[in-house]
Amino acid sequence: MKQRDELQVLRDNIVNKALSLGFIFGMISYIVTFIRCFTYGFDVAFGIITTVMVLFAMVVWRRKKLSLNLKVYFIMLFVLMAMVSGLMRFGYLVSSKAYIILIPIFVSFILEYRRALLLLIFYGGVYGIFGYGYVSGIIPSTVDANEYVLSANAWLMDLSIILLTALAILFVGNQFSQTLIEKLKIIRQKNKDLNDREKRFSVLFEHSLDAIIILKDGLYYEANQRALEMFGCDMDYLLGRSPKVTSPQYQPDGAISEVKARELIGKAMAGEPQLFEWQHTRADGQVFDASISLVAIKYDNKDFLQAVLQNITEKKKQQAELKRYRLHLENLVQQRTEELEAANEELTQSNTDLIHQRNELENTLLKLHKTQKKLIESEKMASVGVLTAGVAHEINNPLNFIQSGLYGLQSLNSDQYNDIEESEQVELRGEIIESMEEGVRRISDIVYSLNQFNRKSEDDYSSCSIHGIIDNCLKILAHKTKNRITVQKIYFKEALIVQGNEGELHQLFLNLLHNAIQAIPNEGTVQVKTTCNNKVEVEIMDSGEGIDNDVIGRIFEPFFTTKEAGSGVGLGLSIVYNIIKKHKGEVLVDSAKGNGAKFTVIIPINYVVENEKQ
Amino acid sequence: MKSNDTIIYVDDEAINLKLFSIMFHGIYEVLTFESPQMALEELKVCPEVKAVITDMKMPVMNGLQFVELAREINNTIPYFLLSGYGLTREINEALKNESLNGYFQKPFRKELIILELSKYI
Numbered sequence: 261m262k263q264r265d266e267l268q269v270l271r272d273n274i275v276n277k278a279l280s281l282g283f284i285f286g287m288i289s290y291i292v293t294f295i296r297c298f299t300y301g302f303d304v305a306f307g308i309i310t311t312v313m314v315l316f317a318m319v320v321w322r323r324k325k326l327s328l329n330l331k332v333y334f335i336m337l338f339v340l341m342a343m344v345s346g347l348m349r350f351g352y353l354v355s356s357k358a359y360i361i362l363i364p365i366f367v368s369f370i371l372e373y374r375r376a377l378l379l380l381i382f383y384g385g386v387y388g389i390f391g392y393g394y395v396s397g398i399i400p401s402t403v404d405a406n407e408y409v410l411s412a413n414a415w416l417m418d419l420s421i422i423l424l425t426a427l428a429i430l431f432v433g434n435q436f437s438q439t440l441i442e443k444l445k446i447i448r449q450k451n452k453d454l455n456d457r458e459k460r461f462s463v464l465f466e467h468s469l470d471a472i473i474i475l476k477d478g479l480y481y482e483a484n485q486r487a488l489e490m491f492g493c494d495m496d497y498l499l500g501r502s503p504k505v506t507s508p509q510y511q512p513d514g515a516i517s518e519v520k521a522r523e524l525i526g527k528a529m530a531g532e533p534q535l536f537e538w539q540h541t542r543a544d545g546q547v548f549d550a551s552i553s554l555v556a557i558k559y560d561n562k563d564f565l566q567a568v569l570q571n572i573t574e575k576k577k578q579q580a581e582l583k584r585y586r587l588h589l590e591n592l593v594q595q596r597t598e599e600l601e602a603a604n605e606e607l608t609q610s611n612t613d614l615i616h617q618r619n620e621l622e623n624t625l626l627k628l629h630k631t632q633k634k635l636i637e638s639e640k641m642a643s644v645g646v647l648t649a650g651v652a653h654e655i656n657n658p659l660n661f662i663q664s665g666l667y668g669l670q671s672l673n674s675d676q677y678n679d680i681e682e683s684e685q686v687e688l689r690g691e692i693i694e695s696m697e698e699g700v701r702r703i704s705d706i707v708y709s710l711n712q713f714n715r716k717s718e719d720d721y722s723s724c725s726i727h728g729i730i731d732n733c734l735k736i737l738a739h740k741t742k743n744r745i746t747v748q749k750i751y752f753k754e755a756l757i758v759q760g761n762e763g764e765l766h767q768l769f770l771n772l773l774h775n776a777i778q779a780i781p782n783e784g785t786v787q788v789k790t791t792c793n794n795k796v797e798v799e800i801m802d803s804g805e806g807i808d809n810d811v812i813g814r815i816f817e818p819f820f821t822t823k824e825a826g827s828g829v830g831l832g833l834s835i836v837y838n839i840i841k842k843h844k845g846e847v848l849v850d851s852a853k854g855n856g857a858k859f860t861v862i863i864p865i866n867y868v869v870e871n872e873k874q
Numbered sequence: 875m876k877s878n879d880t881i882i883y884v885d886d887e888a889i890n891l892k893l894f895s896i897m898f899h900g901i902y903e904v905l906t907f908e909s910p911q912m913a914l915e916e917l918k919v920c921p922e923v924k925a926v927i928t929d930m931k932m933p934v935m936n937g938l939q940f941v942e943l944a945r946e947i948n949n950t951i952p953y954f955l956l957s958g959y960g961l962t963r964e965i966n967e968a969l970k971n972e973s974l975n976g977y978f979q980k981p982f983r984k985e986l987i988i989l990e991l992s993k994y995i
Contacts, residue, residue: 653931656958656980657887663981664893676900688896695889743886743933 266439268328274435275331276323278428282335283320285424286313289342289356289417296413300403305345312341332371336379339363340386347390350403355418357387362425471550471569474557478502478525481564490550490571493543506540508547528554528565537572548573653739654706661699668692709735712766724765726756726796730788733770740777741786750789756796758863760843768839771832772800772859779804779857794865795845801858807851815849878903879995880922884913884940885929885956897984902991909933910940917947924995927978927987930957930965938968945973952994956982 290313297306319326319334339359346354360383363376371379393399408414465472471487473480480498488494491506498506503525507517517539528534534554541547550569557564669692671677672685680688709732734747741747758765776786784803791797807815816837840847843863851857880903883894891906898904905923907913910932917923926944930937941953952975955965961977968974976990 652960653958653980657890660958660980660982661889661893663983664890664897667897667984668893671897671899674900679900691892692896695893698889739931742931 270435270439272328274432275328275335277431277435278335279320279323279331281427281431282338282424283316285420286316286338286342288420292413292417292420299411299413300349303349305348308341309345312338312345336363340383343383344386344390347387348399350408351390351394351399351401353403353405353408353414355414355421358421358425360384360387362428468568471571473498473567473569475503475525475565475567476562478522478565487569490548490569491540491542492546497543506542508539508541511539524554525565528556529563531556540569549576651706651710651736651739654736655703658699658702658706661702662696665692665696665699706735708732712762721759721761723757724760724762726758726765726790726798727751729762729765730769730773730790730798732766733773734788736770737773737777740774744783745777745780746783746785748785748787750787752790752792754792756790756792758796758843758865760863761839764839764842768836768861769798769800771836772861775832776800776802776804776857776859779806781805784856792865796863796865798861799858800861801856803856806853806855807849807857808853812849812851816847879924880905880920881925881927881991881995882907882913882916882923883927883956884908884910884932884937886932887929890929901988910935910943913940914943914947917944921948923948923951925952925954925991927954927956930955930959938964938974941968941974952976952991954978954987954990956980 290309293306293309297303315334316338319331323331339356339362343354343356343359346356360380363380363383390399394401466484468484468486471490472484473487474482479500479502481500483491483495483498488498491498502518503521504518507521509517511517511520524534524536533556534552536552536554538550538552539547540550549572551572552570553568555566557566669689672689672692677685712729712732730749734741734749773786773788779802780786781804786803787799787801789799789801791799816833821832837847840861840863845861845863848860848862849857850860878901881898882905883891884907885891885894886908888908891908895904895906905916905920907916910928911934913926913928917926926941928937928940932940935943937955937957941955944953953973954976955968955974956978957965958980959965960979965974965977969977975994978987978990
């Protein structure tokens with residue numbers, strides 16, 4: 261269709277050009293004829309030509325709209341008219357007979373060969389009839405030949421028609437040759453493209469990673485390099501042979517290879533692409549697994565089968581391995597699950613046991629707390645007990661003043677003093693009363709000091725004078741130090757007031773001072789030194805026996821004691837430690853066996869300030 | 875018991891000594907000493923002392939130590955302890971082995987002393 265269209269366009273083009281060109285030359289001829297009429301007179305022929313020229317002009321004007329055949333026939337008609345009019349006037353001398361030559365060349369390109377031949381015969385016939393007419397004298401010769409060939413018009417006419425004819429031939433020839441050359445180029449390019457494609461496909465075929473085999477009529481027809489490698493053979497081994505030659509007798513599913521192959525090929529040929537696994541044998545007899553896609557292809561009107569093969573032996577091996585692994589894993593998971601379940605059961609059991617144990621522990625802890633409280637209480641009682649004797653003495657002594665004073669007063673009133681002057685008795689009475697007052701004062705003092713120890717509840721905080729507390733403790737311990745131990749007090753120049761629990765602070769210093777006193781077997785010195793440098797520091801230093809190096813790290817442990825049984829349960833320093841911690845302070849101990857001991861209690865003033873602010 | 879017997883009272887507390895003297899004025903001739911040493915000296919030079927009463931807690935030596943030393947000087951008279959302390963193990967022992975003839979607890983009763991002393995004087 262396309263070729264026909266192109267040809268049509270070419271023809272149309274030629275015809276249109278011919279019309280335009282013919283009209284120009286026709287007009288020249290017509291003008292020459294018109295001028296010639298002034299010499300030879302206007303006649304019928306000129307009338308015909310004029311009509312033809314008008315028609316010609318119209319056709320040229322409408323040339324794009326008119327059909328090709330119509331235009332061709334019109335050109336033929338025009339040429340015929342021109343020729344006939346010329347022949348009628350000039351006979352043999354007519355120039356337009358050259359058109360007869362134009363006809364076959366021109367028309368044969370445009371019209372069919374046979375029609376062109378018919379037209380040529382027709383033209384020849386017309387020319388022959390006129391010739392016969394002139395020769396036989398039927399048509400009178402009105403033109404003097406000698407005169408005509410010497411006229412410029414005749415030459416111009418001839419020239420225009422010859423040129424027109426020649427140009428027409430040249431143009432048509434040129435048009436066709438150019439078209440041909442162009443077409444040839446296209447054909448060559450197309451041929452080249454085709455070759456390239458073939459090469460490309462061939463490369464693809466040869467270099468495919470998959471083995472490709474072409475079968476024709478169920479026999480091997482073509483195979484790429486890969487396929488040959490796969491089968492371990494050359495082309496001749498395969499060519500023209502059936503797949504039976506590259507297969508074992510039976511496939512893994514038990515089917516006979518030959519039967520199954522025929523069946524698969526049949527299905528593929530029927531247009532149903534086949535994808536399957538196949539066991540093949542190499543030329544050396546080795547068996548391998550392949551996955552094959554089999555598809556029918558049509559080439560050059562012949563039916564082929566294309567088989568694409570992949571060696572899946574390795575893959576199959578891996579699959580088998582994977583399956584083995586999976587099974588193994590499943591077994592493992594199963595086993596672990598069972599183990600976990602068992603463990604879980606055990607855990608649940610242990611958990612129950614643990615809860616039970618925890619409850620028991622909680623109970624024990626509760627009991628322990630109670631026991632601890634009792635112990636702390638008993639330690640307090642012990643320390644108080646230790647002191648009681650001394651305190652009793654400290655009270656009994658001044659009480660003795662009062663008792664003795666009373667006896668004294670009674671004696672003064674009795675006969676005992678008959679020998680004494682009244683004035684002397686008055687003096688004695690005064691002395692007795694003073695002594696009794698002294699007794700009362702001393703008792704009050706000691707009772708006050710004692711009261712400090714349990715004055716406050718445990719969480720009660722108030723301003724406490726460190727010096728006051730130490731003095732109270734020393735007072736209670738006076739009987740222990742009296743005549744035996746020198747107590748040196750080196751107090752800071754100002755009163756040291758801290759926020760604290762008064763009872764606990766008393767307990768703290770009483771414990772430390774008591775220890776210091778107890779550490780001195782006979783005579784010695786206890787030095788109490790207070791300083792203040794952001795923190796209140798109380799140093800209690802004794803000249804006693806000191807503490808063994810191997811126990812110094814344990815002295816703050818509860819129930820640790822070096823004293824004889826009955827002197828307390830060993831909570832004294834543990835209580836000291838807790839009281840100091842409660843007051844955000846610290847306690848340092850420095851001692852060596854035989855060199856006395858120094859306890860330093862540090863209570864931060866910042867803590868004190870914070871509490872005062874509150 | 876009209877004739878006033880001489881007794882010695884040792885106590886480091888002066889008030890005790892003074893009041894003791896006052897209450898027994900006209901009953902005993904009381905020699906009081908603040909220190910045991912001085913009392914020992916007196917014992918050496920004054921054989922007419924009929925009894926010795928001493929405090930327990932004193933500087934240099936306690937009452938029992940004093941009695942021990944005093945017995946070396948004069949072992950024929952009775953020795954009594956007048957103490958603010960309760961009975962201790964060592965006092966009990968002294969009472970048992972009769973190095974001590976009696977024990978009075980402060981505050982003491984006047985009649986009890988007269989009664990006890992009367993056993994020996």
